[in-house]
Amino acid sequence: MTVLIGITDIEQAAELVAGHVVRTPTVPSPGLSTLLGAPTTVKLELLQRTGSFKxxxxxxxxxxxxxxxxxxxxxxxxxxxxxxxxxxxxxxxxxxxxxxxxxxxxxxxxxxxxxxxxxxxxxxxxxxxxxxxxxxxxxxxxxVHPFDDPMVVAGQGTVGLEFAEDAGDLTDVLVSVGGGGLIAGVAAALRARRPGLRIWGVETEGAEAMSRALAAGGPIPVDLSSIVSTLSAPSVSQLTYNHVSALVTEVLVVSDREAVQGTLDLADHAKVWAEPAAGCLLPAARRVLEQVGDGARLGLVVCGGNATTADVMLWSQRFGLR
Structure with a gap:
């Protein structure tokens, strides 16, 4: 029997880390709502201590x-x-x-x-x-494993706990996936607090550990070639795989180029400086909207902002982006 992280575990983690981490803003983004053509709310984990949900x-x-x-x-x-x-x-x-x-x-x-x-x-x-x-x-x-640890996953799940409490009415939430600790915790929290939500994972090409695992029926080693090092796990864990296979609608894969363009779009339209691990959410959001049709209300977990301007300029030049 598969045992998943429960809402009680996440609530206990929230009590444990209170006073040590920031309750990051959850805000509607008029700019992204216009860009994507659907109401969009962002959870700004890039404003967390150390610049990410980690x-x-x-x-x-x-x-x-x-x-x-x-x-x-x-x-x-x-x-x-x-x-x-x-x-x-x-x-x-x-x-x-x-x-x-x-x-x-x-x-x-x-x-x-x-x-x-x-x-x-x-x-x-x-x-x-x-x-x-x-x-x-x-x-x-x-x-202290980045994702194969129940306590770490419960800690990341506090993102979802806050999102559920602070966001308006949502239909679809998008979360970046590396080893899967964030989406496992967020999905556990959101499924408990807002059972009707669809939750979507997003990976970049060359860092497809979770989508490959879902196709194979369990974690497998993958070759890494994505520029997005913060999403580059050589495999997911059984723990995170179990959560995603049980709780997540689908894991979408976008190109590095699309992820960097997403970083530029977040700066231009959301007025936040994110990293490609968060930029990948925007091209994926467009695919979600194509799948689910009218009436969608999106939530994006903007997971981190630890890319420098020099990093993004270099990637933009590499992919011919402006």
Missing amino acids: ARGATARLLSLSEAERAAGVVAVSGGNHGIALAVMAAALDVKATVVMPRSAPARSVEIVESAGATLRLTDDMGGAFSLVNRLRDEGLTL
Whole structure:
């Protein structure tokens, strides 16, 4: 029998992290509503501490450590945002942290991790990062996994809890998918609080761990080639797969080019500076509207904003975007 994270778990996580994380704004976006042709509400997790939703799950896990685990220190693997969140929140809670990242991680992310005082270990690719973090865990550090941890998923689920409480009437909510921790938690919260909602996941081509898992009937390794490092998980976990297969309507896949264009559109029309992991929601939203027809009222979880202007300019030039 598959056991999913429940609303009680998420409510307890919300109590645990209260005072440590920000209750981020949930606001209607007139600009996106006009752009997409449907009423659109945004949950601005890019205004969260550390610039993304990841602070929630990291904080929940850090606050649940035993004394022995605190003493040993923690380790995380990250394409950017989870590492930032763990480094900053561990420093705030006086826990020693090690963060393993691929060399492709954004330079700004690397800089923030180091400035927070965490030990940084770089690897050639994300697969190597996961291998190294497993070795460090075996050597005694406590792994704070970005998505294969019930406490982390419950922490991310507090995004959905707030969205359900603060948003107006919605029909469809779109959530970015990397390893699946965010969408697993958000879907669990929204399904409990607003059972009629349709929930859609969004991945980028070359970071399709969840859609491939759904096609295969369970988690499988995938080759990574997307520029969107924060969505690039070498596989999803059984935990996140179970939630998505049970609770999510569909996982859509968009191109890197579309995700970068979405980042530019969010700046122009929503007046927020997001990263492509959030920009991918806009092309996916257009597909959702094509599928569901008139009467849709969209909710977008704008998951993070840790791309620099230089990053986005470079990607825009690469794809010939203006």
